[in-house]
Amino acid sequence: MSSHVLAVGEALVDEVHRPDGSASEHPGGSIANVALTLGRLGRDVRLATWLGRDERGDAVRAWLAESDVTLTGGSDEAERTSVAVATLDDGGSATYEFDLTWQVPKRAAAGADTVAVHTGSIAAVLEPGADQVRALVEAARTTSTITYDPNARPVIMGSADTARERIESLVALADVVKVSDEDLGWLYPGQDPIEAARAWRVSTTGDLADGRTGPAVVVVTRGGEGAVALTAQGEVEVKAPTARVVDTVGAGDSFMGALVDGLWGHDLLGAGRREALHAIEPDVVTAILEQCVAVAAITVSRAGANPPRRAEL
Template identity: 70%
Template sequence: MAEHVLAVGEALVDVVRRPDGSTSEHPGGSLANVALTLGRLGRPVRLATWLGPDARGGTVRSWLAESGVVLADGSDGAERTSVAQATLDASGSATYEFDLTWQVPDGAAAGAETLAVHTGSIAAMLEPGAAQVRRLVQDARATSTVTYDPNARPVLMGAPEEARPRIEELVGLADVVKVSDEDLAWLAPETAPLDVARAWVHDLGASVVVVTFGGAGATAVARSGEVTVASRKVDVVDTVGAGDSFMGALLDGLWSADLLGADRRESLRAVPLETLEHLLERCAAVAAVTVSRAGANPPWADELTHTSPDAPAGTGAAPTQDTEEVR
């Protein structure tokens, strides 16, 4: 495969339960959603995941293939495809329960043409795959940018004091981290989110940490300083996959800025704030489309072509009063 991003982690089926009692099934999973976003934005992307030979696995494989996502060898080795139960409240926010297994397939290794390796969420915490992820990330640093999104799932990750050392170990291996304020409130409830991000940059060694604040926007903390952008205003259908589409757009933007690859690590450390601001605005546009429609359904590149900074991406319409929730 030519130059590409390798995403390592879960692909599954989201069973969504809505406040009116209706239920629907959508392919999803944090790392699958990131890969899907990259594929729809026109980037070559490979996903190392763990799917079963069942009907749900077939649905996930078709969904990914339609957006140009290539599965790493061995990604079909599970006995059955994992399921996440997502229960939506009246605002569209989701809480999750999981029935899943995870391990890294044999074909997951990064190579010379892997510009970036992205991981996080369940895949980075659930054994036996989590230990395999950490080894893969350590090896990948020789050739690739490493990006990480903790995307915390407390029901699977245990107490925050148990999860935090493992999360911060991966932060220390990462070049770029995307994390939500909700994740940080769970992980470090007595510390302001941006103070955690600053520590991750200045103490743990990340080049850039982006903190998303739902309708309040997002802030990037870098060695060169900090920059904040506002969220787009849209009618929220649900927030499933919004943070993952933001992450996929961030990788897409870093690629456009020629900041991916181990040989670009020093340039990434010195990234200008103007560049980061541009990247975050693009991420906000992508996430706004995702929350405006049901399920993890990020935009295609041509949906973002004719938007202005003040209009919801993909529509050209005036902003509404309901803000997006990007976590």
């Protein structure tokens, strides 16, 4: 088996309502979008998800297969395929409502060839799957880099007070965290997002066998303003390229996929590379972030979650 990334989380159908009254359906889901981005960038990626054997599930499976994303066994055993209703405003930003179920397929697990496990968003907070995600991530740390994006959905997660403890516990398990300034603003109202991210990077993780304190890399995305990465070696900021925004659906997920791809390209994935990841140099961070903002800029310039392929960069 070749080296691969295992993405664990939701794949669903986005029902998009636009300001002009039109509506359409297309496959999506935060974790599925990350996997799709990796597949389009030419990476071997497996997705452990929860789809129904129905028409919508067929559409999601075809969409993933076209971008070389492999589903893990048991990912098609849900009673129905979940749906997210996205309503776009005049600026292209989306608000969401959900009809979904989630659990981790029974046969999903990281192996010796799994260089990274990615999770986040709904999958990491919605039961019964959330506890299963945490157990998988805890076990995977012996073989894999853990990447995490909270990608907050207040409609699903409830109050920030409710979500904060679970999110912080997953941050403590992660090696790499990507989070938007909007998510940090929701979780820590009145606090500067970068200050909140600094606290995450040095958060106490005394329950971890390797004794590390906090993730090696925390990246804060700021929409059209670009992104800031925080590491032990300092902080790196990159600006976003100018883009004509059609909508923001999937932009953060494509950024996340590009982040995993960039770390992989610099041989920084896998449990055996954890020390090297904590020692990542600022010039490497800059190069990776520049690719991430380029990928996200292309995604927002197109309708829906439609990240670029490698040849488009």
